[in-house]
Amino acid sequence: MTMPFLDPAALHRPVYQSLADQIARAIADGHLANGCKLPPHRSLAHDLKISVQTVSRAYEELIRRGLVSGETGRGSFVRRQEPSGDVPYLQERPGEVVDLSILKPVCEAMHLDRMKAVLAELSVDLPASAALSFRPNVIFPGHRIIAADWLRLCGLNVSPGNVVLTNGATAGMTVAMMSAASTGTVIATETVGHHTLIPLASYLGLKMVGVEIDADGMVPAALDALCRQEDVRSVFLQPSPINPTATMMSLERRKALIAVARRNALTIIENDPLGPLMENRPPPIAALAPELTLYVTSFTKTVLPGLRTGYLVAPDRLMSAVANRHLVSHWIATPLLAEIASRWVRDGTAMELVRWQRAALKKRQEIVRSMLKGIQYGAHPEGLHVWLPLQSRAEEEIFVTQARLRGVALAPGRSFQIGRDDHPAVRIAVGSASETELRSGLRIVASLHQAAPEPLLLAI
Known part of the structure; x- marks a missing residue:
């Protein structure tokens, strides 16, 4: 052969x-x-x-x-291949597809109307610095003060001087990783984690290692053991249910991981793009260990997908490194988007849209509970997705393929796999489709799950 x-x-x-x-x-x-x-x-x-x-x-x-x-x-x-993650979502949306593969907030016409309204305002009173200046220190001092107000809603009390404006969470993650570890060293993360981390680490010359997880997130003893074996400089955590398994890490687990980080002199990178979306959540890791933690948040998952701006909070010891690395990799955040975010924080629009999103996601998760009744899955009542465990990678591949043949796109669990532990599953986004489409897609998911998918017959 x-x-x-x-x-x-x-x-x-x-x-x-x-x-x-x-x-x-x-x-x-x-x-x-x-x-x-x-x-x-x-x-x-x-x-x-x-x-x-x-x-x-x-x-x-x-x-x-x-x-x-x-x-x-x-x-x-x-062709010559660059390091690349296994993208979990459809890169195109051909034909009639119920797309439950891409993670995004619920959006309605109201969201577009809000953006049109603020753009109309800016056409009248756009600050000159937002259009004409190259210097971050000229454009953003006032924005950093407003950012500190938003970060208080996220559970942090920070100085405006410790905030860097970024073009969303991905830019914040990149700068944080560049600042927290040096070439050839290790960044630890959950063994089911962010799908861009492996290629990003490869581009930066870092080694990304997956650490065992349980129902409460990363296992502290496993992180401690890895630190004895490898030159670990940083640990990347997603303690809110933005993580694929939809786990809200407990306060006790957060404190235990902080203790391991302190014992091993690790810098923590906390990715929290959901910010204030979820009520009654534990405080961010950055609030518990501000001297150790680089904190990343943004507006795209909670306010508006096109509002690609966010904040990176750094402790004093890393502020110079963060500012320099952001300068060489991005120069500055896009001033126009930063101006929109600041206006919406200041006038209450941003939090109003977060509260609207919270209610919309609660309704979506109620639909999930109804449609997947009797099926075990992971989710948060205000979360953007569902994590449906399966028995094996083979079943996962068949499940995703059968769903796609029936017009439903799901994200395969392998896309989020970092490390040797195997967690076959599918991720089901609840905000990316209409309620009608969501019910239709979940009906197919439930029927496939109950039927215990079998290999399909060969056909051209």
Whole structure:
């Protein structure tokens, strides 16, 4: 067989897509090196006992994904690959799909109306510095004061001088990781965590290691053990239910992890893009250990997806490093978006939209409870998603594929896997579709779960 690592028995409908997935995994696992020539269509079709047309469609799919290049007269070759996470959501939304794969807040026409209204205001009284200045210290002093007001709603009391404005949580995470660890050292995180961390760490020359989790989040003893084995400089935590398993970490667990961090001189990066969304939550880790913690929050998951601005809070000892690294990687946050966020914090619009979102998500989670009655899953009453555990990775792959064939997109658990522990599951976003679509999608999820998915028959 020309590619012995391919498994004909694991091919399922649509076969071309399943074959493309297997070849993509082979590339990611190093079975197919950069520049390697793929077998001719006819040869691979003969080996796998499928049609030449199916192989051709698989190669076309790999070209579309940017994994393979086709050269007329020479064949198909593996393209040079950069480190990349397994993106959990649909990158496009073709046709009629109930998209429960991408994590976003509930949005209605009201949200767009609010944005149009504030843009109309800015057309009248836009500060000159927001359009004309290059210097963060000229643009943002007033914004930092307002940011400190917002951060109090998140549970933090901070000085405006310890706040850096960012273009959302991703930019904040990047700067925090650049500031907390140096090339070649380790950042620890939950073994089911943020799907961008592995490629981001790779780009920065860092090693990302997954640490065992339980029903309360990262296990402190496991983090302590890792610190004895590796040169761990930082630990990246998502203690609110933005984490894939939808876990709200308890106050006791937060304190236990802080104790491990202090014992091992670790800097904590706390990713909290939900900010004040959830009521009756424990205080942020940054409030309990401000001297250890880089705290990241933003407005995109709670106020408006297009409001891609946020805050990175740093302790005094790291403030210079954070400011410099933000300068070289982003220069400044986008002034126009920062101006909108500040206006909405100051006039109460931001918190009004958070309260609206909280109520909308509670209603969505009630729909989930109704539609998935009798099925065990993880969720928070005010959360943006559901975590549905499955028995195995094979079942996960079949489950996602069957749902997609029935017009429902789900995020596979493998996209969030960091480390050796295996947690097969699907993540189901509850805010990305209408209520009608959500009910329809959950009906299909429930039927698939109750039917215990079996491998699909081969078909082109």
